[in-house]
Amino acid sequence: MKTINRRHFLKASAIAGAGLALAPKLSFAQGTQSNNKPVLLGGRKPSYNFSRWPIYDQTEEKALLEVLHSNKWGRLNGSITTKFEAEYAKIHGTAHSLAVSSGTSALYTMFGALNVGPGDEVILPVYTFVASYNVVVLNYALPILIDTDIETFQIDTKKMEQAITPQTKLLMPVHIGGSPADIDTILAIGRKHNLPVIEDACQAHLAEWKGKKVGSFGLGGAFSFQSSKNLNCAEGGAITSNSKEFIDRCYSFHNQGQGGTGTSYEMGSGVRGTNLRITEFQAGLLLAQMSRLEQQARKRSENAAYLTRLFNEIPGITPAKLYRGTTNSAYHLYMFRYDQSKFAGLSRDRFIEALSAEGIPCSRGYGQMNSSDYVRGLASNKHYLKIYGEKTMKEWLERNQCPQNDKLTKEQSLWFTQTMLLGERSDMDKIAEAVRRIQKFAKELKK
Template sequence: MKETLALRGGPRTVTRNFTWPVFDESDVAAITQVAQSGQWGNPDCSGLVEKFENEFASFCGSKYAIACANGSVALRLALMASGVKPGDEVIVPPYTFIATASIVVEANCVPVFVDIAPDTYNLDPNQIEAAITPRTKAIIPVHFAGQACDMDRIMAIAKKHNLTVIEDAAHAHGGVYKGKKLGSIGHAGCFSFQSSKNLNAGEGGLVVTDDEALYNMMNSLRNVGRVKGGQWYEHHYLGCNYRITQFQAALLSQQLARLEEQTRVRDTNGKYLSSLLAPIDGITPLTRGHGETVHTYHIFIFRYDKSKFGGLSKKEFAEMLAAEGVPAFMGYPKPIYEQPVFQQKNFMCYALPDTVDYTRVHCPVAERACYEEAVWILQHAMLGSKEDMEQFAAAIKKIQHAVRHD
């Protein structure tokens, strides 16, 4: 007997309503304490920002951490402090949030898009070296959805060509690659604490590094060009006020205490959900087994084949899945280079050569992911139970059965 889809008036398959963020009275108390102190901003009179920086650096196994306004700023600070010059090229993937590429333009450098691997949606190491030129100075691999990039190969390529590696770990708080925390493997690792992220303070960002010179420069750039030991109105570099507040630092310290257990739950659920979805005709979870010790599942992604679902478009499928109660949607509608800002070069980058033409860029795997394949289940759903994962799988089977018998 065919079940009526929720989008067509039937009952939802998934019974739980998933909420985010996770907090309790300890978070409220931490924020209240800051409010009552009257010391809200930064300079860090209370030491809360430095406390969180030290906690997160220790969590990642890194020597230094720089907290800042958001994840985009974290990337920008790391790139600027690495010593890039106007016109230098930076290799980035096309399937990621736009900031991974836009901060390159903001630094008067040139984003060079290299396609992603079809089984992980991470930067494809097989294609990196073909994109390297004498102007290439850095690589920004993105641990997309929390899946670790192939960092051994990327670091080997970077060493061979003397390139800086800046890990975009905005999805990867607590992720582990061959025993090392993501973000701690490259020359710098950048995190976001925006409201959707696995570690959340509404907004905020952070960079970790083991390089003292890089740390000192980022510290200056995020603090209006000031240097340690200098006067307050003494500015050595062209920085800006990229600091976070003590409210954010207090909240992040509280949230960090939950992160390890939450990451364990997501990782366990991700493995189980993959095992449930893999046998479904037309559904292919992205693969593991590329060196990740812990996958953070900021997003659980599977590849969708509409030919196995009666020709149902990815958009229609994602809408049906969301109606069944799965926190899912279709992800990015287009690769970064197809965004109007890149197609029309609507940015002030005086060092971008006229020969750079993003209308001629094509990354077939990224385009296929955007237009046809990738369906996302969001991270707060991955904090559910084993039974929730089973309901996710049941919802997909329900849709397949319904559309095949329409």
């Protein structure tokens, strides 16, 4: 698949002054130069101040008070959730949206609507948050973990098709970090094998593929409003879809198998349901937070593109690439790779320590989920042994080998979170300058 660097896709856009005032600020000490020593070697510690996240003002306060005084706090007798769903569908260009209690609930609800269960296989990336895996095993289906395209951090679609068997129930790509997976290729695989595609877009608010928002391509898309997300209400989620029949089944599943009246069963005999409803308070907060969503998204994109230009000039720092169809990344995460050979053999952990001392939080990101005790333990789970048998579960462990992901996560992967990209452009200069400073003194930092 062809990929492009982040710097080639950004469209120039201006941010209103009010939006700039709301953005978190990164403040570093003035006069920092590349010949100054890093903090770990006795250099001056930069001053910095991350603004709180989430960002809020009287808009959120008013929204919460309106729900409080309405005496209608739940979606079954309130109207705010319905209003939010209409707005959320509108910004994603989908016919329908359903608000639920979390991003995990959004995925779980869609699995319920599709009646995923024992004997089914679900294809998903190994490089993802564990919730993507959990929704599969909660249904006693078999998660088939696919290796990573190391340049993009996304699912490797070449290996995706190879993993399909007669038991495959659906394809579940994840738009990890807020950057779209290779949607065109994935949809083509789904059509070829007559398999539905569910987009895990929990980190990808307003991300775009060829000018269309993610979550609008597959049968359904899942979004998360957990407290770290670009749009959040502490916990919450949503499903987007262009299929009324599918969204109706999702509504019934998340509402105890009943329709909107709470009296008639909609799902049919023997199909499960549960309570995964969102509250009116959460929906009100989300409507308030959405008033800043587009401004913040533009700010992240501008800063990410600029930071990428700076990082491309530093040997050993390689920003994650975007597929050619990407017209916007949500940049929930700014992902990049680290090559210690270009830093005099300075280990990745020591690099993170040095960068953190400079006042720049940095993470290794996700690990080797397929080889974790948590996931490997599924092979000895008594319920799975009863359903699939010992031979199948041993084979499952072998199927989940992901060597490229091992290489990425053991040696190279790093990321910044989305709040780092809500500062000023000068902050991006200072981040890059800190990396150059660490590189210059890498030999001394090793000691």
